[in-house]
Amino acid sequence: MDDRRVPEDADRDFVAGAFVIRERDNVKEVLFLKHKKYSIWLQPGGHVEERETPDEAAVRETREETGLEVEVVGEETEYQGFSAVDLPRPFNINLHQIEEGHWHLDFQYRVKIVGETEDYEYNDEDMKWFSKEDLESGDYDMPENVRKSALKAIDGQDPSTI
Numbered sequence: 170m171d172d173r174r175v176p177e178d179a180d181r182d183f184v185a186g187a188f189v190i191r192e193r194d195n196v197k198e199v200l201f202l203k204h205k206k207y208s209i210w211l212q213p214g215g216h217v218e219e220r221e222t223p224d225e226a227a228v229r230e231t232r233e234e235t236g237l238e239v240e241v242v243g244e245e246t247e248y249q250g251f252s253a254v255d256l257p258r259p260f261n262i263n264l265h266q267i268e269e270g271h272w273h274l275d276f277q278y279r280v281k282i283v284g285e286t287e288d289y290e291y292n293d294e295d296m297k298w299f300s301k302e303d304l305e306s307g308d309y310d311m312p313e314n315v316r317k318s319a320l321k322a323i324d325g326q327d328p329s330t331i
Contacts, residue, residue, distance in 0.1 A: 179270045185226035186214025187280040188260060188322035189239060191298065197323045198298040201311065202234060202291050210297070210311040212319070214275070223276035224257050231280060235296060236289030239280035261318050279322050 175181050189200040189212070201210040215230040217223050224241045231239045243257030261277040303309065304320050 175264070175272045176270070179272055181272045181274055183217040183223065183276070184214055184273045185217055185223040185230065185276045185278065186212045187227040187231040187239060187241075187278050188212050188319060189231060189235070189237060189280050189282065190322060191282060193298075196300050198300050199304075199319045199323055200235065200237075201297055201299055201309075201319075203295040203297075205291075205295075208310070210299075210309050211315060212277070214277075217276075222256055223259065224278060227276070227278045227280065232286060232289070234290045236286045237282050238284035238286060240283045242279040242281055260322060263314060263318070265312075265314070277318060279325075 191198055191200075200213065202213055203209070204211045213231040213234045214227060215234075217226040218229075221229070224245075228239055228241065231237055241257040242260075244255075245257050246255040248254070257278065259276040260279045263275040263277060264272060265275065266272050299309070299319065301320060301323050304316055304323070307316075309316075
């Protein structure tokens, strides 16, 4: 078995995250949260709930955690006369081990801000906008794959070209 894949006896959860991109003073930035359990910087996101698609989960989790109303960057296509929809394509899909025997399959989306709410989970001290320069510095505690994906999200590139 390929050791980069989920072992047969392991649990796997579907999760979704959002790379929230904004431009301020001609500098693009991406939003990160200081994760409450792991104390590292991660993009907003969480578990895909029952009857929810990954893109819906990314939008919901971002709103709940940050108070930002966001919209996935990408197209959704409905087909006339069919009960079928092509969902917005994730920017990246990542498989990572959380702990022994537990893995997450993470659907990651680029999103844009379309509004704000006043009720959210994280406080302002645990939210930070990172510039490309911040991400390239390596001064912040975050997984390398997340840092590289964030750099590609800021540049509008496909992370598979890393």
